[in-house]
Amino acid sequence: MGDSNSDPDAVRRDPVNAADPMVDAHAQPDEAAAEAALRPHTLAEFRGQPRVAEQLGLVLAAARNRAHVPDHVLLSGPPGLGKTTLAGIIANELGVPLRISSGPAIQHAGDLAAILSGLAEGEVFFLDEIHRMSRAAEEMLYLAMEDFRVDVIVGKGPGATAIPLQIPRFTMVGATTRAGLLPGPLRDRFGFTAQLDFYAPEALTEIVVTSARRLGVGLDPDAAAEIAGRSRGTPRIANRLLRRVRDYAAVKADGHITRELARAALKLYEVDERGLDRLDRRVLESLCTRFGGGPVGLSTLAISVGEEAETVEEVAEPFLVREGFLMRTPRGRAATPAGWAHLGLTPPSASPSPAAGAPSLFDGED
Ligand SMILES: Nc1ncnc2c1ncn2[C@@H]1O[C@H](COP(=O)(O)OP(=O)(O)OP(=O)(O)O)[C@@H](O)[C@H]1O
Numbered sequence: 598m599g600d601s602n603s604d605p606d607a608v609r610r611d612p613v614n615a616a617d618p619m620v621d622a623h624a625q626p627d628e629a630a631a632e633a634a635l636r637p638h639t640l641a642e643f644r645g646q647p648r649v650a651e652q653l654g655l656v657l658a659a660a661r662n663r664a665h666v667p668d669h670v671l672l673s674g675p676p677g678l679g680k681t682t683l684a685g686i687i688a689n690e691l692g693v694p695l696r697i698s699s700g701p702a703i704q705h706a707g708d709l710a711a712i713l714s715g716l717a718e719g720e721v722f723f724l725d726e727i728h729r730m731s732r733a734a735e736e737m738l739y740l741a742m743e744d745f746r747v748d749v750i751v752g753k754g755p756g757a758t759a760i761p762l763q764i765p766r767f768t769m770v771g772a773t774t775r776a777g778l779l780p781g782p783l784r785d786r787f788g789f790t791a792q793l794d795f796y797a798p799e800a801l802t803e804i805v806v807t808s809a810r811r812l813g814v815g816l817d818p819d820a821a822a823e824i825a826g827r828s829r830g831t832p833r834i835a836n837r838l839l840r841r842v843r844d845y846a847a848v849k850a851d852g853h854i855t856r857e858l859a860r861a862a863l864k865l866y867e868v869d870e871r872g873l874d875r876l877d878r879r880v881l882e883s884l885c886t887r888f889g890g891g892p893v894g895l896s897t898l899a900i901s902v903g904e905e906a907e908t909v910e911e912v913a914e915p916f917l918v919r920e921g922f923l924m925r926t927p928r929g930r931a932a933t934p935a936g937w938a939h940l941g942l943t944p945p946s947a948s949p950s951p952a953a954g955a956p957s958l959f960d961g962e963d
């Protein structure tokens with residue numbers, strides 16, 4: 598743990614490889630306060646994940662009825678979809694305090710023991726990036742989640758003794774972008790697991806409307822839909838785009854956001870109709886215009902846009918694949934008909950299908 602070379606999240610944290618901050622689903626360093634102001638506080642206000650909200654509502658109601666702390670909750674899913682928000686909602690719905698920490702901050706078992714022993718009875722403990730906690734802390738957490746007890750080791754070597762320490766009953770809310778990286782024994786200690794999915798455009802539109810109301814900004818319904826459509830299925834990005842469009846409307850007009858203003862602002866910020874940023878478009882354009890739509894090897898494609906192969910693969914490609922604009926084939930990257938159409942280009946009519954076509958000049962490098 599903590600080894601950035603072996604950590605798959607490391608690519609995202611490397612500024613050289615960072616996505617355009619406008620559409621990066623990770624929180625930007627300066628937006629914590631702006632985000633906090635837009636968080637919903639109740640399950641009823643939490644839009645876009647109805648199944649998760651309903652299931653969680655049942656878990657909380659059952660716990661309230663039994664006057665017991667609820668089962669521990671594991672939330673998994675890509676960044677910016679509402680894991681921290683849900684932790685806050687759980688605490689709020691239970692009427693208990695919320696304690697927040699993150700895996701990388703807990704490098705020693707002692708760090709965790711200090712937090713756990715300081716919790717109030719019934720408190721919600723939210724641990725973000727739980728998959729990045731140290732191994733020793735992880736083992737301490739097993740016992741804490743199961744028996745509300747930690748073993749504090751006193752002394753070293755053969756004379757070391759474990760002193761059991763009772764801790765308050767608490768609800769653990771773990772969050773991870775990669776549930777698959779969690780060891781089985783840890784996953785098994787969560788009584789309720791929810792996988793958050795990307796949001797549908799209608800749900801994001803509702804979120805944009807609510808956020809505009811909270812910000813005190815006038816917004817036409819079609820402007821909300823315009824912003825939502827460019828937000829990559831992610832509330833964090835929707836809220837961020839809204840804030841930038843709000844600034845644009847305040848400077849260039851009377852502050853009210855119309856669809857035309859939203860379009861003009863997002864054009865300025867280089868976020869296109871489907872949420873592609875400059876890098877995404879450059880990759881797709883290069884694939885279509887320089888390589889006839891592919892297939893072309895990753896490193897050749899990366900060189901053609903002047904980026905590291907890792908940047909293309911980790912930053913641009915996942916969204917292009919998700920949108921159905923690009924596919925990975927055994928012989929390299931290929932543009933799909935939807936990818937061509939998005940750029941307003943026509944694929945060469947004689948072009949063979951990438952999977953079955955003639956060998957490409959650029960095949961086989963990766
Ligand atoms: N369902 C939702 N309804 C309204 N706003 C939401 C919803 N989900 C997320 N948001 C907003 O999106 C922003 C990011 O959400 P949040 O911080 O909870 O994401 P996260 O999944 O914890 O991200 P990370 O993995 O980076 O910690 C917040 O401003 C929050 O208000």
